[in-house]
Amino acid sequence: MEIMYHMHLNNLLLMNTFVIGQMILLGLFYKSLFKIQAQKKVVVWSMILALLIIFIQLYNDPEQIYKFNLFEITICSLLVLIFALMHFYNMLGDNKTYYYFSIGVVAFMLASTVLLLVGNLTHNLSNEFKYLSWRLNAFLVGVFYFSMIVEWKVSFSKTKNLAN
Template sequence: MSDFLIYSGYLILLINLIFYSFSFFRKKEVNVFFLGYLAFSCVMQYSMEIMYHLHTNNLFLSNIFIIGQLILLGLFYNSLFTLKSQKSFVLISIGLALLILGLQFMMDWSQFLRFNLFAIALTSLLIVVYALIHFYNMLTESKTYYYASIGVVFYLLASTVLYFIGNLTHNLSNEFKFLSWQLNAFLIIIYYFFILYEWKKSFSK
């Protein structure tokens, strides 16, 4: 069941990348940063899977992924904003987050080589804030990337809470830990379906 959820997520992500790439290269309708995020996600997910099967530690890739995710989704929302103050907030907050994480890694390099809850929480919550600002803007503007943003907020909040619960309950049984990873894999599938639905509503025609 776990493998089915994981590989289903990979497949839906790849389908999203193909569909959004088609719309981008054919009509230039898709936001280049969002397309870059999908391509980056594909590379990271498949790289982590390959390293897992090679029995190689791939946790450092998770840190590269969440940092890249912050930068690409931050630039994505920055490109959607029209107010200078909102654009400045995104760029400054990304810069500060990268500075904080850079200092953390310099003080303790091992943080980069393992599962980093602080980095996950910091980057995820910043992206959620960007998405919520976009929702606020859509009250008076056109609803661009509405469903994708719902997926962003839903998945990042839910997964962050799930990671913290898993960390706080690390002494519980392996069955409980396995269940939490299955739930996260299921949440990713829902997230990718939101992105797929966004393409259907906004770009498929």
């Protein structure tokens, strides 16, 4: 994306592809954690419905793939949030698998979605204020990655296995 930016090419195609790919990969991840078949079906059918709606939008307005598509970002992020919250619900009476990762997903997706939705409103404001939301989003990405490291340390670290 950085190279495309410096070459004055529109890099939003990659961002839109990333958002859809993120929804699919995290949806499949949470589907693999669910033990109840009805929950697995909810994940699959909601992703199919979301992709269908997004593709209908892109069919009707193909230029949306090269724009900052708030509709797509909102649908994909909210679905991942719902999947993560379903996982939290399942963990109430079960062991805490991927607990820290899911905390990171919820915090990042919720805050990032709000920042991206507000980001379109800031285009008329000063560059200083406009870039503040992007810096905050970059910080949230760091928090999300930190939650992945904590999850790895808690779940997969050799020191944990040696203690057992």
